[in-house]
Amino acid sequence: MTEAIKRVAIVGGTHGNERTGVYLLKKFEQTPELIRRSTFDSLTLLANPAATLLNQRYIDRDLNRCFAAEDLANPELTSYEDLRAKAIAAELGSIQHSPIDLLIDLHSTTANMGLTILLSRRQPFTLKLSAHLNALNPAVRVCCGIRWGASSPMLRSLVPLSCALEVGPIAQGVLNASLFQQTEQLIHAVLDYLEAINQGHSPVLPDQLTLFQAIHSIDYPRDSAGELQAMIHPALQFRDYEPLHPGDPMFLTFAGETIAYQGESTVFPIFINEAAYYEKGIAMVLTEKQQVAITDA
Amino acid sequence: MTEAIKRVAIVGGTHGNERTGVYLLKKFEQTPELIRRSTFDSLTLLANPAATLLNQRYIDRDLNRCFAAEDLANPELTSYEDLRAKAIAAELGSIQHSPIDLLIDLHSTTANMGLTILLSRRQPFTLKLSAHLNALNPAVRVCCGIRWGASSPMLRSLVPLSCALEVGPIAQGVLNASLFQQTEQLIHAVLDYLEAINQGHSPVLPDQLTLFQAIHSIDYPRDSAGELQAMIHPALQFRDYEPLHPGDPMFLTFAGETIAYQGESTVFPIFINEAAYYEKGIAMVLTEKQQVAITDA
Numbered sequence: 001m002t003e004a005i006k007r008v009a010i011v012g013g014t015h016g017n018e019r020t021g022v023y024l025l026k027k028f029e030q031t032p033e034l035i036r037r038s039t040f041d042s043l044t045l046l047a048n049p050a051a052t053l054l055n056q057r058y059i060d061r062d063l064n065r066c067f068a069a070e071d072l073a074n075p076e077l078t079s080y081e082d083l084r085a086k087a088i089a090a091e092l093g094s095i096q097h098s099p100i101d102l103l104i105d106l107h108s109t110t111a112n113m114g115l116t117i118l119l120s121r122r123q124p125f126t127l128k129l130s131a132h133l134n135a136l137n138p139a140v141r142v143c144c145g146i147r148w149g150a151s152s153p154m155l156r157s158l159v160p161l162s163c164a165l166e167v168g169p170i171a172q173g174v175l176n177a178s179l180f181q182q183t184e185q186l187i188h189a190v191l192d193y194l195e196a197i198n199q200g201h202s203p204v205l206p207d208q209l210t211l212f213q214a215i216h217s218i219d220y221p222r223d224s225a226g227e228l229q230a231m232i233h234p235a236l237q238f239r240d241y242e243p244l245h246p247g248d249p250m251f252l253t254f255a256g257e258t259i260a261y262q263g264e265s266t267v268f269p270i271f272i273n274e275a276a277y278y279e280k281g282i283a284m285v286l287t288e289k290q291q292v293a294i295t296d297a
Numbered sequence: 298m299t300e301a302i303k304r305v306a307i308v309g310g311t312h313g314n315e316r317t318g319v320y321l322l323k324k325f326e327q328t329p330e331l332i333r334r335s336t337f338d339s340l341t342l343l344a345n346p347a348a349t350l351l352n353q354r355y356i357d358r359d360l361n362r363c364f365a366a367e368d369l370a371n372p373e374l375t376s377y378e379d380l381r382a383k384a385i386a387a388e389l390g391s392i393q394h395s396p397i398d399l400l401i402d403l404h405s406t407t408a409n410m411g412l413t414i415l416l417s418r419r420q421p422f423t424l425k426l427s428a429h430l431n432a433l434n435p436a437v438r439v440c441c442g443i444r445w446g447a448s449s450p451m452l453r454s455l456v457p458l459s460c461a462l463e464v465g466p467i468a469q470g471v472l473n474a475s476l477f478q479q480t481e482q483l484i485h486a487v488l489d490y491l492e493a494i495n496q497g498h499s500p501v502l503p504d505q506l507t508l509f510q511a512i513h514s515i516d517y518p519r520d521s522a523g524e525l526q527a528m529i530h531p532a533l534q535f536r537d538y539e540p541l542h543p544g545d546p547m548f549l550t551f552a553g554e555t556i557a558y559q560g561e562s563t564v565f566p567i568f569i570n571e572a573a574y575y576e577k578g579i580a581m582v583l584t585e586k587q588q589v590a591i592t593d594a
Binding site: 026110174 | 320323324328352353407466467468469470471472473474475477478524525528529530531534549551552553570572573575576
C-alpha cells in the first residue's frame with residue numbers, strides 16, 4: 001500500500017516570463033476550492049515574485065538552478081535568486097524531511113512540447129501517475145530528465161515526489177488560452193488521481209508507459225567566440241518528439257547550408273529552440289524512446 | 298520622375314529580443330556585398346546594442362517610443378534609450394535633412410503576422426514599393442499604422458521614407474530559420490526594387506493594393522487594479538488578418554467565459570497576443586481592409 005499523500009504544492013513562476021503557471025496560480029489563489037480535495041492539503045507557491053513582476057525569466061540567475069545542497073548551504077551566495085532559493089528551501093524543507101509530499105512545477109516552453117510530464121527521476125509513484133495521465137489523454141507525453149548527481153539544482157528536488165508540467169509552444173510573456181485550459185485540466189487530473197489513491201481507488205493502469213529518456217543536449221554551432229553560426233533547421237523546427245535519424249537536417253547556417261545530425265542512432269529531440277536555452281548552450285535535448293513496464297515499476 | 302534613392306539604412310535590434318533583425322544585420326555586416334547595389338549606398342544600424350546583448354526588448358524604456366521631436370530636444374531625458382535615440386537621431390538626422398533616403402526597420406512579433414510591410418504613412422513611393430512586394434509574393438501583407446500627431450516617437454520617423462518589416466509568429470529571443478530566410482528575401486526584394494527605380498526600370502505595378510489600415514487598439518479586459526481578467530480567445534489566437542465580425546469570440550476569461558467582439562462592423566485584427574504589448578495595454582490592433590489605387594497614389 002502506497003503511503004498517503006498529505007500535502008501537495010503547486011508551484012508557478014519559477015521562471016517569471018512563463019505566464020501560464022503565474023496566472024493559473026492567481027486563479028487558484030482566488031478560487032482555492034478548485035484545488036481542494038478531501039484527503040490532502042494543496043498549497044500554491046509563486047516561486048520568483050520579482051521576476052514575475054518584471055515578466056523576466058530571472059533577476060540575477062536562473063532560480064531553477066539554485067537548489068544544489070551546497071549552494072543552499074553557502075552563505076556567500078546572496079543574489080536575489082540565491083536568497084529566494086534559500087527561503088523556498090526553508091518553506092518546503094529538503095527531500096529527507098519535507099512537509100510536502102508531492103510538488104507540481106508549472107513551466108512553459110517555446111518548443112512544441114505539447115503537454116509534457118517531466119520527471120527528474122524514475123520513481124514508481126510518479127511513473128504510475130504519468131501512465132494514468134497518458135492513458136487519460138494520449139497527447140500527454142512523459143519525459144525523464146538528464147540525471148543530476150547527488151545534488152540537483154532544481155526547485156522540485158527539494159521534495160520526495162515531483163513532476164514538472166512543460167507546455168508549449170508558448171512564447172515567453174504570453175498567455176495561450178487553449179494551452180492554459182489544457183494545463184489546468186492536467187493539474188486537476190493529477191489532483192484527482194492523488195485523491196483516488198488516498199481513498200484506495202487506484203485507477204487501472206496500462207502495463208507499459210512510453211518514456212522519453214533524455215540522453216544529452218546539443219548546442220548550436222558556434223564560432224570560437226561563442227557566437228551562433230546556425231539556426232534550428234526548418235525541417236526540425238516544432239518537430240519535438242519526432243524521430244531524428246542519422247543524416248537528417250538539424251541546423252541551417254546563416255549562409256543557408258544544412259548541417260545534418262551526426263549521431264549513429266535515431267533519437268527524439270525535445271526542447272527544440274527553447275528561447276531560454278540559447279544562453280545555456282542547448283539547442284535541443286536528445287531523448288531515447290523507451291517502453292517502461294508499469295507493473296514492475 | 299522619382300528622385301533617386303542614394304542612401305538606405307537597414308536597422309535591426311530596435312528591440313533587443315527580436316533576434317531575426319539582429320542576426321540579419323550580423324550577416325550583412327560580415328558579407329556586405331549582399332546588400333550592395335550599384336546605384337545607392339546601404340548601411341546597417343544595430344539600434345539598441347545594450348538590449349541586444351542582454352536579449353531584452355529594452356533596458357529602461359522602449360527605444361521605438363523615444364523619437365518624438367520634443368523628447369529628442371529634452372536634455373533631462375537621460376535613460377539609456379533616450380541617450381541612444383539622441384545618438385541615432387544625430388546619425389540619421391531628422392526628416393527634413395536626413396542623410397538617409399529610405400529606412401528598413403526589422404522587427405518580429407509573437408503574433409501570426411507572417412510577412413508584413415508596416416507603413417507609418419501613406420506615401421506614394423512606399424505604397425508602390427509595397428504593391429510591388431505584394432505582387433512578387435502575395436503572402437506579403439501591407440499595413441498602415443495608427444497615425445501619430447506632428448511628432449512620431451518611432452525610429453523610422455527620422456527619415457523621409459521608411460517601412461518596417463514585421464515578421465511572425467516568432468517567440469522573443471528565438472530565431473526561426475524559415476522566417477529568417479523569408480525576411481532576408483524581402484529585404485533583397487526591397488533593395489532590388491530601389492535599384493530598378495534608380496535605373497529607370499520601374500516594374501509594372503498592379504492598379505490596386507490591399508491595405509490594412511489600423512483604426513485603434515483593444516486592451517485586455519482588466520480589473521480596477523489593471524490586472525488581466527482574460528486571454529485572447531482560442532478562436533482568435535493566430536488569426537491575424539482574418540475577419541472578426543460583431544459577436545465573434547474575442548477573449549476568454551480565466552474562469553472560462555467567452556467575451557465577444559462588441560464592435561458594429563467587421564474588422565481585421567493584427568498584433569493579436571504580441572508579447573511586448575501586454576504592458577502597453579494592447580491585446581490586438583483592429584484594422585480596416587481597404588483597396589488603395591496605386592496609379593493615383
